[in-house]
Amino acid sequence: MRNPSLFCFALLFLSTAVFAQTDVPGSTDHPLLTRYPGAHIAWYQTEKYLEYDLATGPITGYRTIGQREKHAGQVYRIYYEVPGGPEEVSIGEVYADYLKAFQRAGVKVLAKALDPKANEFGGNQWVGVALAPQQPPHSAASKLFAGTSTAGGKFAIVGRLERPSGPVLVAIYGERHSDQLVNYLVDIIETNSAELGQVSINPDYLADELTARGSVSIYGINFGFDSATLEADADAVLDQIAAYLRARPQVQLFVVGHTDMTGSLDYNRKLSLARASAVVARLESHYRITKGRLLPEGLAFLAPKATNDSDAGRALNRRVELVLRK
Incomplete structure (x- = not known):
């Protein structure tokens, strides 16, 4: 059973909107953190146990980020797309709403950035290096690596929520990909130890x-x-x-x-x-x-x-x- 405190965080966003586009089959919002209104899930993946290399600092060398934290546990990867032009959905507003949710839920922000420079945390060059150890497959989520034809900007937030069974890490990577699309990836790591000796392989x-x-x-x-x-x-x-x-x-x-x-x-x-x-x-x-x-x-x-x-x-x-x- 999930810790009840996780569900309180989800209530910080309104989720009553009717979404214009259908989520991919089998996908769902994580109970900890729901979507920005108007978004739909274009790619979804969860693994019972995955090792995740979490970047929390800027690029410090060739394809290198010095500040990284390794975590392992149940990982949820949810990629959202929000159709609409700048007058309908602002990337700054998406960023600010998630920051506000982190603050109200007592989530410690480890790193954050809106419209950073290319090699800074959250920047255009940074996201590919940050996600390289666990890059999403060539799917809708690969748009985050393709660059953007507009000056719509990027953002990234990494946070940590303490819980009795182990911390939860949340990483959000987003951008205005085009004049009519904001997209962002939410990675949630519920840390735990592997059931060593009991993990069934085939x-x-x-x-x-x-x-x-x-x-x-x-x-x-x-x-x-x-x-x-x-x-x-x-x-x-x-x-x-x-x-x-x-x-x-x-x-x-x-x-x-x-x-x-x-x-x-x-x-x-x-x-x-x-x-x-x-x-x-x-x-x-x-x-x-x-x-x-x-x-x-x-x-x-x-x-x-x-x-x-x-x-x-x-x-x-x-x-x-x-x-x-x-």
């Missing part, structure tokens, strides 16, 4: 993740403490990886081991490579996956998913990743 899930992202993090392949010896329960996950590989004989993968930050870099490089090699050996010997399709690699703790300052973060960092070779 060949279709692996195929979707590898096609969309080029890599997929795998949990549930467990090893003995401080060793590369596979635990018996690893076969439940390896069964699904093998099924994916058998159905797609052309696919070749890197199998990459990752550790937490306990111990030295050199030691963890060796351990992560040994664990990746154990996975490859098991798939080749027990599941008869052709040798050469899988190449092991070890990155130690050089590509963390979360902080190493907590048990939950370290658990997220100890993982195996599958990365497409071709």
Whole structure:
């Protein structure tokens, strides 16, 4: 059951308007934050557990934003379009209304901008860099990356709402895309820990993740403490990886081991490579996956998913990743 305080936030906007255009099938406003009146949902996606790289500062180098926060949990991505010219809907008004809602609900604004310069937070160049780690697919939402033919401006707001079960992060990216269209993307991250060891994977899930992202993090392949010896329960996950590989004989993968930050870099490089090699050996010997399709690699703790300052973060960092070779 959702925290009742979340629903109070939704009441800050009027949602009784009759929308001229139909929302995409299966979509809905998030209970935390409803739409600007007159908007319709043109793209919608939700995932039970997604790692989200939240940008809160300006561009600081080539395709680099120094101020980023990594969060993980249930993610809702809702892309809205609001038909109408500047005399009917003002991008400044959309921006101001969302800021007002944040303030009344006690949401801490982490960053905000209206009509910023290109590389500043919320600027024309910034949005592509900010959303690169979780860029929406080529759909209606891709308009945010296509640029605008008018001087209608852009805006962005990032906020944080505390709750007993973990914080909620809200990011809104918007623009006047044309003389007759304002569009904006709302990303809401309800933070929580992954159900490590209980997340069910299947060949279709692996195929979707590898096609969309080029890599997929795998949990549930467990090893003995401080060793590369596979635990018996690893076969439940390896069964699904093998099924994916058998159905797609052309696919070749890197199998990459990752550790937490306990111990030295050199030691963890060796351990992560040994664990990746154990996975490859098991798939080749027990599941008869052709040798050469899988190449092991070890990155130690050089590509963390979360902080190493907590048990939950370290658990997220100890993982195996599958990365497409071709």
